[in-house]
Amino acid sequence: MIRSLVEIASNPIPAGTRVDSFDLPDRKQLRYAIIPASTSQIRGTVIILHGRSECIEKYFETARDIAARGFTVATFDWRGQGASSRLLRDAARGHIKSFEHYVADFERFFETVLLPDCKGPFYVLAHSTGALIALLAAPSMSNRIHRMVLTSPLLDIPMTRLQRMTARIVANSLRSIGLGRTYMLSGPYKARPFENNPVTSDPSRYKRQCDVLEQAPELALGGPTASWIVAAAKAINRVNRPEFIEKIRIPLLIIAAGADTIVSTPAIERYAVQLRNTTLLTIDGAKHEILQEADFYREQFFAAFDAFIPGTGNEPTQLSDETELTD
Template structure:
């Protein structure tokens, strides 16, 4: 009886998946927030979005395939202790991390920021600009490696590479694939292995891979779509937590600046990310990292499998310190000041380790 029930559920699921897969997506039609929500979003941004540093300068980096990536830079008022390159997470744009830039500058760091292709102010890859897509995840690695080498020609002193979530995955991949001229690596809640509820990881892996092989790689993955606000009541919590003054920055910024929007994930993107995650999680790959590493996790992270990252740090990365943020989820940008201060202190500690290794 139980076997028949499970078989029936599986058949129903496959039928629903097949129907959704074959249903045409249609032309790109961005979400149009209501006038009421736009007004609330504008008020929210005016009260909560930190402006970029006054001396922030924007520029473009041309990748090997000719695509242009947006980057920016600012220098502290006094002496430069070190240089940091920051790579945002999935759907992230450098404007969302202005608090980070200001904090790093106040601690004496020269700050570079890099928008990954397909998001922020960098080149989009498909006709629907909200869809993330890349032929191979190694392309992200190559982009970061090329940019890092360019920064090295412009700077002196220690150079730290920092990536958050998807950005953490990419900078780890870059450090493993290339000989990077960096002195330390910070992986903030890195997406080495993503969570896939309500599906098991194996089921999700099978679905996106099958969808890609059937020719639907550029289609949105199951339950994914163009951007729209997670909630329209900006006094309510969302998947990033309940710190109301910070958790809605992305949605309100996307409302004000549609060109920055990124929607859900495509079958190709997820399949490549899973494949790349398996690659970078292998002991032999991680043992290539020949610089001090700080790996930051949140103890309530519901987006990535933090245990997989912690295991990698403890067992396979040669020189890795672990910082577990208490009562913290995946969105470090939305955490209270005390929690974020612990992460910034971690940057200082990583710099001290890097300087000691250089002596």
């Protein structure tokens, strides 16, 4: 039985939202939601791909913003998080064996739910881990997805070379001796005080998400496992290969957060210059979760979004100086 959406006073469910689930070949279920456009003219469908540990409820506000622009919004909880099937007996562990499972789930969502029920053209808005998955899927989805907007894509973590090497050695060692389900980096979910959070400078939006997880703790997810770390490193290595980059044909808008301490902004900037049909913008001062940030930063994001989507041709929209995302 699929988990209904969780609503609190500060985070109402968008009007007309439909929630359901679809089955995967390995008997897992993924929860999804369709939010209808709130305008009479439908301009297409925006697919929101969440970051690690996130859930549909976190994107209610963003879904309303996009629906008001005339787009249907479609989104789902990745396997192992939110209200989709968890993968381990300890459901709080963020686990995966390969990011190819995520890509396959995205493709199945497209075929099972989007093509029958949603109007094209189709666009992707993906955050962090979801943005890495979107890049992995880009070559196979080039004839289906018109444009992609990627925020704070996971292409590296701000670490020293020694720290990075140590983390990979430890994760690979644990996985090789059958301990791939061991926590890495952090343990079970525990809400941080706002003052110590690395994701947003907006206290009300931060509190809103904490309140959702307090009401529905089963939606929360703890730290990643060693297996997840190994799988993420392999995915990052794959999308960085020149022969893979050459296969990415979908026009991209990549938006980095200038004050990001979760993923590496320099790595994002280095990656973007290797891509064709790509616009890179950095929002100075924004923390990792740009869509959960203060209005000042979110408004800059949507100025860029509106300039890029829906788009009219095969080349990415070039933003004017007025929408260059800096203070």
